[in-house]
Amino acid sequence: MGKLRTPRGTWVEEGLRALALGGVDAVRVDALAKALGVTRGGFYGYFANRDALLTEMLDVWERESVDDVLDRIEHESGDALDKIRLAGQLTFSSDRLLPMDLAIRDWARRDQAVADRLRRVDNRRMQLLRDALSTLYTDPDEVEARSLLAFCMAIGSHFLAADHPGRTPVQVRARASEIIFNRPPGKADPTDPPAS
Numbered sequence: 001m002g003k004l005r006t007p008r009g010t011w012v013e014e015g016l017r018a019l020a021l022g023g024v025d026a027v028r029v030d031a032l033a034k035a036l037g038v039t040r041g042g043f044y045g046y047f048a049n050r051d052a053l054l055t056e057m058l059d060v061w062e063r064e065s066v067d068d069v070l071d072r073i074e075h076e077s078g079d080a081l082d083k084i085r086l087a088g089q090l091t092f093s094s095d096r097l098l099p100m101d102l103a104i105r106d107w108a109r110r111d112q113a114v115a116d117r118l119r120r121v122d123n124r125r126m127q128l129l130r131d132a133l134s135t136l137y138t139d140p141d142e143v144e145a146r147s148l149l150a151f152c153m154a155i156g157s158h159f160l161a162a163d164h165p166g167r168t169p170v171q172v173r174a175r176a177s178e179i180i181f182n183r184p185p186g187k188a189d190p191t192d193p194p195a196s
Contacts, residue, residue, distance in 0.1 A: 006038045008046040015057045020099035024107040058117055065097050066124050080132035081181050092154045126151060136183055150180045
């Protein structure tokens, strides 16, 4: 009986792991084969070349970080703000998705095709924010500004090295989130009990 081939998905997963840990330059066929304990020959049974693997890795990242997140929040209870918070937690607090996302952002600085893919993903994420915030605010400028602030906080907080005297970064991010997603005066929280 012949030796079982390493499944295609295993190569993709190892590529994503290498990307998250070392950036796109760490995604090398020889290094992946060594990490998997196999020869590189099996790789070429699935992929014409490294670029084909990289494209499939981007497909998996986009599906997991946008499509799967949107599907999950669609099936959750809560209002639009609850769902947007969950989307942020799933994407930017995840030990899996966050390192991939940050590595892809770095890669996009040097590769226009990746930059185009990242723009598409970020546009979908921004639209989710706009949709949620437009349930609270009617001014499109207010919606856009709050959406930008929320997204910049989600991404930028991972690059910020500043201290917050007397506060933890988690406390500061929580307060910033309260400010960004603050309900305007007179706009009741739909989960509050009705006034008697």
